[in-house]
Amino acid sequence: MSLATQYCWLMLAPEFSNLVRKSQRTTRYLAGLRGRNEGVTICAPLHSLNSYTIRATEELLYYAQRQGLMTQATTIDGKAMAAELSAEISAATAKLVANGKAKPGLAVVIIGEDPASQVYVRNKKRTAEACGFNSVQHTLAENVSQEEVLSLIDDLNTDPAIHGILVQLPIPAHLDELTVTQSIVPEKDVDGFHFQNIGMLTSGNTDGAFVPCTPAGCMLMIEDQLGKDLSGLNAVIIGRSNIVGKPIASLLLKANATVTICHSRTGDLPQVARNADILVAAVGRPQMVKGDWIKPGAVVIDVGINRIEVEVDGEKKMRLVGDVDFAEAVNVAGAITPVPGGVGPMTIVMLMSNTLQSALRA
Numbered sequence: 599m600s601l602a603t604q605y606c607w608l609m610l611a612p613e614f615s616n617l618v619r620k621s622q623r624t625t626r627y628l629a630g631l632r633g634r635n636e637g638v639t640i641c642a643p644l645h646s647l648n649s650y651t652i653r654a655t656e657e658l659l660y661y662a663q664r665q666g667l668m669t670q671a672t673t674i675d676g677k678a679m680a681a682e683l684s685a686e687i688s689a690a691t692a693k694l695v696a697n698g699k700a701k702p703g704l705a706v707v708i709i710g711e712d713p714a715s716q717v718y719v720r721n722k723k724r725t726a727e728a729c730g731f732n733s734v735q736h737t738l739a740e741n742v743s744q745e746e747v748l749s750l751i752d753d754l755n756t757d758p759a760i761h762g763i764l765v766q767l768p769i770p771a772h773l774d775e776l777t778v779t780q781s782i783v784p785e786k787d788v789d790g791f792h793f794q795n796i797g798m799l800t801s802g803n804t805d806g807a808f809v810p811c812t813p814a815g816c817m818l819m820i821e822d823q824l825g826k827d828l829s830g831l832n833a834v835i836i837g838r839s840n841i842v843g844k845p846i847a848s849l850l851l852k853a854n855a856t857v858t859i860c861h862s863r864t865g866d867l868p869q870v871a872r873n874a875d876i877l878v879a880a881v882g883r884p885q886m887v888k889g890d891w892i893k894p895g896a897v898v899i900d901v902g903i904n905r906i907e908v909e910v911d912g913e914k915k916m917r918l919v920g921d922v923d924f925a926e927a928v929n930v931a932g933a934i935t936p937v938p939g940g941v942g943p944m945t946i947v948m949l950m951s952n953t954l955q956s957a958l959r960a
């Protein structure tokens with residue numbers, strides 16, 4: 599039996615798809631190892647796959663990593679994926695309007711002067727306009743009363759030109775975030791924060807529910823790498839927030855992954871993370887996840903957005919980084935999202951997708 603045939607089997611085995619997805623990369627791993635025997639002897643035909651051969655393949659990949667034989671991870675281009683989706687949403691919007699229906703209407707409420715929020719809202723408005731939506735922004739003063747906020751949301755809830763309502767978080771401390779987010783009717787809750795939408799997601803009934811935008815975008819990127827059915831794969835999520843960690847867990851579970859949610863009280867986090875075929879980091883700690891936390895070949899989704907100070911030519915500058923140490927992780931992972939240009943653009947486009955869905959249902 600030729601070596602070439604053996605590693606063809608390896609490439610074809612679905613159980614290995616998360617470890618050695620790209621046939622070109624696989625060929626390169628094995629070409630590098632072929633002369634050394636270590637790798638080739640563990641390759642197994644499809645019918646004899648078992649926990650031993652899978653473990654042995656992992657060992658092979660660790661070996662390849664140590665020997666510097668691993669090629670770099672695929673960088674998942676969230677910006678390009680988002681641009682494609684945005685074009686599809688624009689086309690669907692044009693069709694809707696051509697059929698005499700109202701444009702999707704998105705109302706964004708921003709309270710106060712938080713600079714990061716201003717940037718996020720500006721990007722959302724720009725994307726909504728590019729998709730052909732009716733984009734409305736309500737800017738409220740920092741000291742606005744809760745009654746005024748609720749009254750505005752009440753008006754938007756009953757406005758037939760508005761299909762999606764979003765209150766940019768965080769909101770000033772004197773306002774009750776839960777009361778504000780729950781006052782948006784579930785049918786227009788395009789952020790997916792209403793208890794009705796959360797309940798539908800958690801119970802696996804995503805049809806007709808709004809799924810929070812960041813987790814929805816992450817899932818599309820994971821599906822693009824690994825397919826829709828994640829049976830047999832271990833997913834580890836670092837972070838248990840209601841906005842990111844928990845809803846991603848529900849989506850991964852629905853896709854048949856075996857899911858572990860970690861948080862600030864988890865013991866030996868690196869060890870748990872190393873078990874992940876899919877690793878999602880949503881923590882808010884710059885470059886916390888190191889290369890040796892990552893299982894070779896894993897799909898790594900970096901949700902974190904952190905500003906750090908770096909020195910460039912003796913000058914201090916601010917730079918955006920994720921929760922994953924990209925420079926290290928890229929040598930171990932099979933695929934990884936960059937920051938910026940990964941999860942961020944997908945989050946915005948999923949907001950547009952939810953708003954379009956709402957307009958189609960109206």
Ligand code: NAD
Pocket residue numbers: 812836837838839840841842843860861862863864867880881882883901902903904941942945
């Ligand atoms: P959060 O603060 O609500 O939750 C952070 C989670 O991380 C918590 O569950 C906490 O237990 C956990 N955590 C904190 N320190 C830890 C540690 N040392 N070890 C393990 N777990 C730890 O944050 P969030 O809203 O979920 O956001 C997380 C990050 O994602 C932030 O950087 C945020 O800016 C970013 N984010 C990005 C997008 C996007 O579109 N790209 C969207 C939402 C959030």
